[in-house]
Amino acid sequence: MQFMKDRANLIPILQKAQEAEGYLSPQAIAEISQFLDISENDIYSVATFYALFRFTRPGDHIVKVCLGTACHVRGGERILESVERELNIRCGQTTDDFKFSMERVACVGCCALAPVVLVDQDVHSKMTPAKAKEVLARYKTHGEDI
Amino acid sequence: MTFKEIQHHAKAEWEAFANSEKPRIYVGTATCGRSSGALDVLNRIHAEIEQRAIDAHVIEVGCIGCCDAEPLVDIAKRGRPRICYSHVTPEIVPQLVTDYIVNDNPRPDLALCTIGQGEIDGIPNLFALPMFKPQVRIALRNCGYIDPGNINHYIANGGYSGLFKALKMTPEEIIGEIGKSGLRGRGGAGFPTATKWRFCHDAPGTEKYIICNADEGDPGAFMNRSLLESDPHFVLEGMLIGAYAIGATSGYIYCRAEYPLALERLRIALNRMQDYGLLGDNILGSNFSFHIEIEEGAGAFVCGEETAMIRSLEGKRGMPYARPPFPATSGLRGKPTNINNVETWANVSAILQKSGEWFAGYGTERSKGTKTFALAGKVVRTGLIEVPMGIALRQIVYDIGGGIPDGKEFKAVQTGGPSGGCLPASTLDIPVDYEHLAAAGSIMGSGGMIVADSETCMVDLARYFLSFTQAESCGECVLCREGTMQMLEILTDITGGSGKPGDIDLLLELCEAVKSGSLCALGGTAPNPVLTTIRYFREEYEAHVNEKRCPARVCKNLISFYILPEKCAGCLICMRNCPVDAITGGKRMIHVIDQHKCIKCGICLDVCPSRFNAVAKVSGEQPLTPEDPIPVGSWGKTS
Numbered sequence: 001m002q003f004m005k006d007r008a009n010l011i012p013i014l015q016k017a018q019e020a021e022g023y024l025s026p027q028a029i030a031e032i033s034q035f036l037d038i039s040e041n042d043i044y045s046v047a048t049f050y051a052l053f054r055f056t057r058p059g060d061h062i063v064k065v066c067l068g069t070a071c072h073v074r075g076g077e078r079i080l081e082s083v084e085r086e087l088n089i090r091c092g093q094t095t096d097d098f099k100f101s102m103e104r105v106a107c108v109g110c111c112a113l114a115p116v117v118l119v120d121q122d123v124h125s126k127m128t129p130a131k132a133k134e135v136l137a138r139y140k141t142h143g144e145d146i
Numbered sequence: 147m148t149f150k151e152i153q154h155h156a157k158a159e160w161e162a163f164a165n166s167e168k169p170r171i172y173v174g175t176a177t178c179g180r181s182s183g184a185l186d187v188l189n190r191i192h193a194e195i196e197q198r199a200i201d202a203h204v205i206e207v208g209c210i211g212c213c214d215a216e217p218l219v220d221i222a223k224r225g226r227p228r229i230c231y232s233h234v235t236p237e238i239v240p241q242l243v244t245d246y247i248v249n250d251n252p253r254p255d256l257a258l259c260t261i262g263q264g265e266i267d268g269i270p271n272l273f274a275l276p277m278f279k280p281q282v283r284i285a286l287r288n289c290g291y292i293d294p295g296n297i298n299h300y301i302a303n304g305g306y307s308g309l310f311k312a313l314k315m316t317p318e319e320i321i322g323e324i325g326k327s328g329l330r331g332r333g334g335a336g337f338p339t340a341t342k343w344r345f346c347h348d349a350p351g352t353e354k355y356i357i358c359n360a361d362e363g364d365p366g367a368f369m370n371r372s373l374l375e376s377d378p379h380f381v382l383e384g385m386l387i388g389a390y391a392i393g394a395t396s397g398y399i400y401c402r403a404e405y406p407l408a409l410e411r412l413r414i415a416l417n418r419m420q421d422y423g424l425l426g427d428n429i430l431g432s433n434f435s436f437h438i439e440i441e442e443g444a445g446a447f448v449c450g451e452e453t454a455m456i457r458s459l460e461g462k463r464g465m466p467y468a469r470p471p472f473p474a475t476s477g478l479r480g481k482p483t484n485i486n487n488v489e490t491w492a493n494v495s496a497i498l499q500k501s502g503e504w505f506a507g508y509g510t511e512r513s514k515g516t517k518t519f520a521l522a523g524k525v526v527r528t529g530l531i532e533v534p535m536g537i538a539l540r541q542i543v544y545d546i547g548g549g550i551p552d553g554k555e556f557k558a559v560q561t562g563g564p565s566g567g568c569l570p571a572s573t574l575d576i577p578v579d580y581e582h583l584a585a586a587g588s589i590m591g592s593g594g595m596i597v598a599d600s601e602t603c604m605v606d607l608a609r610y611f612l613s614f615t616q617a618e619s620c621g622e623c624v625l626c627r628e629g630t631m632q633m634l635e636i637l638t639d640i641t642g643g644s645g646k647p648g649d650i651d652l653l654l655e656l657c658e659a660v661k662s663g664s665l666c667a668l669g670g671t672a673p674n675p676v677l678t679t680i681r682y683f684r685e686e687y688e689a690h691v692n693e694k695r696c697p698a699r700v701c702k703n704l705i706s707f708y709i710l711p712e713k714c715a716g717c718l719i720c721m722r723n724c725p726v727d728a729i730t731g732g733k734r735m736i737h738v739i740d741q742h743k744c745i746k747c748g749i750c751l752d753v754c755p756s757r758f759n760a761v762a763k764v765s766g767e768q769p770l771t772p773e774d775p776i777p778v779g780s781w782g783k784t785s
Contacts, residue, residue, distance in 0.1 A: 007460065045463060046462060049620075050444035050445050052444040067365070068366050069366030069596045070366050070522035070596055072365075073523050073524060074523070075748075106365045107364070107404075108404055109405065110178055110368065111366050111523075111594075111596075112178060112213030112368075112520070112530075114523075123177065123180065123181030129749050130723070130753070
């Protein structure tokens with residue numbers, strides 16, 4: 001591991017672990033606990049404080065619906081609901097086939113193009129419920145190719 | 147290399163580029179551009195010039211701020227200004243290449259503006275555009291103009307000359323220069339930067355830290371993202387100047403993980419600095435040594451607060467702690483620490499490159515210089531702007547923003563994000579500075595500016611902000627944790643149609659309690675959106691509570707959708723698009739919405755062709771409609 005044994009590195013280590021596995025598995029937490037000599041409890045107390053960290057396996061694609069202010073006034077809530085309907089899951093859940101997870105985010109900083117939806121790293125702007133359906137359909141059929 | 151040599155080298159490269167015989171193509175690839183398809187455009191440009199064997203420079207630049215016109219591509223020919231083309235698609239690229247690059251027709255019909263010296267018939271200059279005319283670009287001066295990945299572009303345009311100057315001054319002189327500029331913190335609170343630096347400079351200790359707060363967590367704000375993506379060195383130079391003035395040897399950039407491109411460009415910038423000896427030991431041959439590390443945030447809004455950020459950097463839960471001691475005397479790892487916002491650091495570079503007096507020439511008596519704002523929401527021209535302090539809100543919304551789209555009416559402008567307030571039309575003529583915004587009940591904040599129109603419900607907007615601050619409250623202070631929860635419940639009741647008389651006064655009481663009972667600014671300012679909306683839009687609250695009506699027709703429980711029988715043409719479109727099969731009808735039959743099944747998603751209203759315009763969204767009224775579908779044309783004849 002490229003990190004020094006220093007508590008200040010806890011959050012970067014957690015980020016790295018999540019990057020590798022997509023979430024923080026109990027095994028990863030146990031390993032980090034041993035490496036930094038901090039109790040697992042302590043690590044969970046820090047990790048659960050930050051919205052970035054997940055504790056269950058996410059889907060192949062992570063759909064993030066932005067609910068920043070600009071997205072909110074331009075109908076972000078409707079987009080959220082249409083994504084929920086389309087994927088048949090609620091915010092924070094993962095589809096049974098582990099293809100999609102969905103989350104809400106506070107703001108991705110593309111306010112001028114609101115409302116926006118992120119699928120993995122791609123920003124889809126000026127969304128409507130119909131466009132959300134289209135975008136998701138593309139990921140459903142093409143899978144990894146996009 | 148000495149700085150003079152570096153400068154000479156950088157200028158030679160820049161001039162060779164700017165005066166090149168080859169055409170230059172600039173593609174704006176900041177996040178706004180990318181989300182509009184700029185990378186596809188960039189790829190197409192590369193493919194096109196390769197295929198046609200055209201010798202051209204293609205570079206990526208940041209964002210000039212016209213987010214709604216993205217993707218932007220500029221083409222420049224020797225001795226002529228850049229021509230900026232907006233809404234460029236991959237399909238239009240071959241046409242542009244043929245017309246302007248090959249046949250020398252600048253296509254004024256497709257151009258937005260020219261950038262730089264010189265004129266081209268039929269195309270206005272950037273600063274002649276209504277959006278740019280009132281602007282003064284200090285922090286954003288290089289954005290969209292230089293390649294953010296190329297340090298030579300920055301240096302050739304005055305970059306690091308502020309640091310070079312600073313290294314010949316004493317720390318006291320630098321702080322004095324910042325004092326002369328009147329610069330105040332751009333992160334929101336507006337504390338005088340020179341005073342903050344002096345505290346940290348005077349604090350005893352040899353180990354001191356500088357932090358750049360790039361944890362732009364305000365929903366509706368993207369000034370820092372854009373600046374970091376478009377001109378990272380401008381921010382980094384300021385950090386070096388600050389570090390030298392304060393006596394710090396290490397610095398951190400605490401940047402949101404949600405900004406991957408900003409992080410990438412910062413990393414590239416730090417590497418380039420190292421190559422030139424602008425970072426590390428004995429910077430530019432002086433005795434000054436400084437190191438910078440990047441820390442990615444992990445998605446906690448409260449970490450934008452100084453003391454919470456320090457805790458987070460120490461690997462702990464990002465919970466604020468009581469001050470004093472202030473970070474200036476005891477911050478990161480108990481050492482004196484100075485935290486400034488991204489924009490503040492860029493302003494520091496500008497001040498040292500020019501002078502404190504020059505900076506103080508802009509703005510009002512107590513608010514000097516300029517401020518960047520992320521203009522978004524219900525406004526024609528959205529984007530990133532920079533205006534002199536003291537400009538009227540009206541000028542921002544109408545002159546720069548172009549007013550409200552679709553002929554709708556202005557209702558409010560929200561400044562300062564979840565810590566700020568909603569200002570109504572009656573405040574449009576107040577000058578935008580720290581004092582006037584505070585007197586009106588809002589704050590300058592970091593620069594989010596969201597425009598609301600007649601279709602924005604102010605109660606819903608207050609509930610929205612409260613839901614944000616409630617979720618982001620770290621839970622340390624009881625009144626912030628529990629108070630915001632109670633406020634959110636009341637607001638949810640009101641918007642949900644179950645508000646009770648007395649709720650509004652109870653909200654006001656809770657606002658005062660949360661304000662006074664919270665340690666940090668998150669709780670201390672969380673009630674602002676509620677207070678200002680009650681102050682300026684109380685009648686809207688009353689309509690929700692007393693009449694169970696949402697005047698803006700936003701709150702779901704208080705609205706209904708109907709298909710107007712006199713307008714419905716029986717075209718089946720809404721019926722096919724309804725996600726819950728709540729619409730019955732048939733070809734040439736007037737469609738009817740089953741109000742029990744309807745989930746009020748509004749898709750029927752979106753898809754109803756504008757020539758029919760047959761779907762109505764109402765609150766507190768009920769249009770007459772048939773109970774079951776009847777043939778088109780029969781409505782009113784049989785009943």
